[in-house]
Amino acid sequence: MTRQEILDELKKVIAPYTVNKDMLNSIDDQTDLIKDLKINSANLVDIIIDAEAKYDIEIDYDAADKMVNVGTCIDVISERLNQKI
């Protein structure tokens, strides 16, 4: 999957947990999940679980550490997808 394809799917994963739906359409690598998308920290585990299911990957807590903005989320998902090949 390209980064753009991962981003398109990631938006669907994030959508239920952000109240900032307008910003979701214009997110980029620098968009912070908590500060910009106003996602409650209590939902971060939901996002990781949903991403695992969406991409059929496993995200351990060391990788989850890095998932603070959209760019690092894509990095982690991309890395895990490449490990499957």
Next chain:
Amino acid sequence: MISAGNDIVCLSTINAARTNQYKFYSKILSDAEFPLYNEFSLAGIPFEIFVWLLWSVKESAYKFLQRHQPGLIFTPVKFVVTSLQLPAGLQLTSFGLPQLTGSGFDSTVAGIVNYDSFCLHSRSLLYNELIATVINGDSHFNHITWGIKVVDSDDTEKQSLEVRSFLIESIKEVFGEGNFRVDKNVHGCPVLVKNGEEMDVPVSLSHHEGFVGYSFPLPVL
């Protein structure tokens, strides 16, 4: 270490079925923490409440430490709760108040949480609707002032304004009148400002759905 850390979990928003799945709770709990549930189980407290209680303790501890370690990343399983003591005969009741404030705690879940070389203490209030936790560097909480308030907006911006206003009410009771406001420093930690100058009083804010809360230590005289 002087700091502040609190957290609120609105229990009506948690997904109990999901929380009870291993793949979910294993991202919050470490293996060493599972035995702590025994006492909660005997008290009839569901596992999902236990999981979110530990989340609340860990998130509060993270906030407490992050003020002094700006680069700290919140990884729940790396914050290890080693002790959780339930008050005798605890039964969950309804919060049933528009707001609740206090200094110190009488009957709460008392915990100890470790991160790296740090050992912190927690006090958590459990109600049917919410979990509210406050962290301190030692087991003496009499100087820790805290508040919990029901809010009727799920708009995070409004909740943010509401919790600041709620905190400042309490701050004025302690420090007297003044032009107070709460800003965030460059690391995202809330800081108290009086008449344009940052005060040396760490504050912690939390909001989740229908509840907001704060905590701060009273200055040592």
